[in-house]
Amino acid sequence: MAVDMRLPTIKTSMSLSVPAAGRKDLVVPGDVITSDTGFMRGHGTYVDEDKLTASVAGEVQRVDKLICVRPLKTRFNGEVGDVVVGRITEVQQKRWKVETNSRLDSVLLLSSVNLPGGELRRRSAEDELTMREYLHEGDLISAEVQSVFSDGALSLHTRSLKYGKLGQGVLVQLSPSLIKRQKTHFHNLPCGASIILGNNGFVWLYPTPGQQEQEAGGFYTSLEPVSLSDREVISRLRNCLLALAAHKVLLYDTSVLYCYESSLQHQVKDILKPEVMEEIVMLTQQKLLEQEG
């Protein structure tokens, strides 16, 4: 039993990379991007007295004559092929509604899931009636964005064995801007746990599954107790993720793993203390820089 009470401290940024102030492509609301009238006004900008001005804080992107500002603090704007982790909020006719941290709930059609027992089979009326048995409200899934509707809502699919319902583990909700886009977002980390870094900022940590579980196609969830050692690794990873996110470090397998390694000298519950957090993130950034150069 311990209570850790303290006075709040002012957060200072501690980055080893290029200071943000020196970068021209980062803007805050009200910054004039250009006074040249030859450009077109894109998302995140407005025209104020013939000057193109940013309306959100973020990075300026230029495509030919079109200028957009991509906001840093934002909801998830999905693109086809993105890996997402989401939570079922509703079961409807032939579809599930999924919360994916985007502006509108995403949909998962009954026709875009793999049903147990066979890859390809017709979806009968019976399947429609038993939809809640496969996935019900509150369940977590991993999926891929299949298409984007005209209003920005996402259509998901789980037609691969790596996607599907998620079993035991921990969900960490972070900002989607912090997830680095990579070839694969599924990682079996060497420290003994697996991670799904959803593009939507939802990160799923779970014990590395055995061979037979993987083949079950995601519809069998094991409710066997997870061993204490696995649990500790998962808790440590969770706290590391939060520490990295608090200091705005881009998340991908290497950064998470380096952070995990730097945190090993501390107890799991101490990682979230501000000074420990700072130390760990500092070490991680150093390691990342060393690896790069």
Add this chain to the structure above:
Amino acid sequence: MATAQVSEAEKVYILHGIRDDLRVDGRGCEDYRHMEVETDVVSNTDGSAKVTLGHTAVLVGVKAEIGKPRPMIPDEGYLEFFVDCSANATPEFEGRGGEELGTELSNTLYKVFNNQHSLDLRSLCISPGEHCWVLYVDVLLLQCDGNLYDAISVAIKAALFNTKIPKVHISSDDEGGKEIELSDDPYDCMRLDVENVPCMVTLCKIGHRHVVDVTLQEKACSVASLVISVTHKGVITCTRKVGRGSLDPESICEMTEAGKRVGKALHSPLMKLLQQEESLGKKRQKVGFLG
């Protein structure tokens, strides 16, 4: 009340973790999250404090006004509580959504302070039967991430510690009427003795164990919890059961014991911190709401 959705498998994971005394964030069953306390954050109150516990954030302001004592207890002042659930905390509180929780919390606070031990109410009396100080304790929930009771009680204790009530002098004129004079010196003020102000400890029954300082996800796995308010000596001033489920007498006893132990341990670091902050005085850079 703000709730989090949790799937069956996640629940199983949380339950087994608590059984093994290793929670999702690495804490044991009787560990608190990291807590930050700052006093004197709102300038137009007589005393204020802001407490953050994980992602839970509570702001408490204390205002002193001169009022009439209650007829039954003419020589004591009194406290008034009000809890405001801001829609900033969770969209559920929008409109009148937070009203129910607000009344529940303020009713609990009335019960917690309704005794002789917690605060010396006599010191709030100006002239018996005529004038007394009324302390309006306003609580504002800024963010909800579980364990509101504990955070609120710590914030109230800190805010009461910070409260400075101006000294008054009573002078009677020739016709026997009394006049109240406020001291001109703003530093000439009275402080409250908060030594005995209780802190609340919420114990959640999850599986066969009870857990302190639950997050919203853990709360979703529990059916019932017990709120206990404990003074620094270990005197229990109030207990309340919250939640739909039931508790058997045996576990209530166990939980009360644990609550007493945890509650007692909560006071000394808090008092130490408050005194440390006080001794730093104006040298300390204020963090406030933007830090």
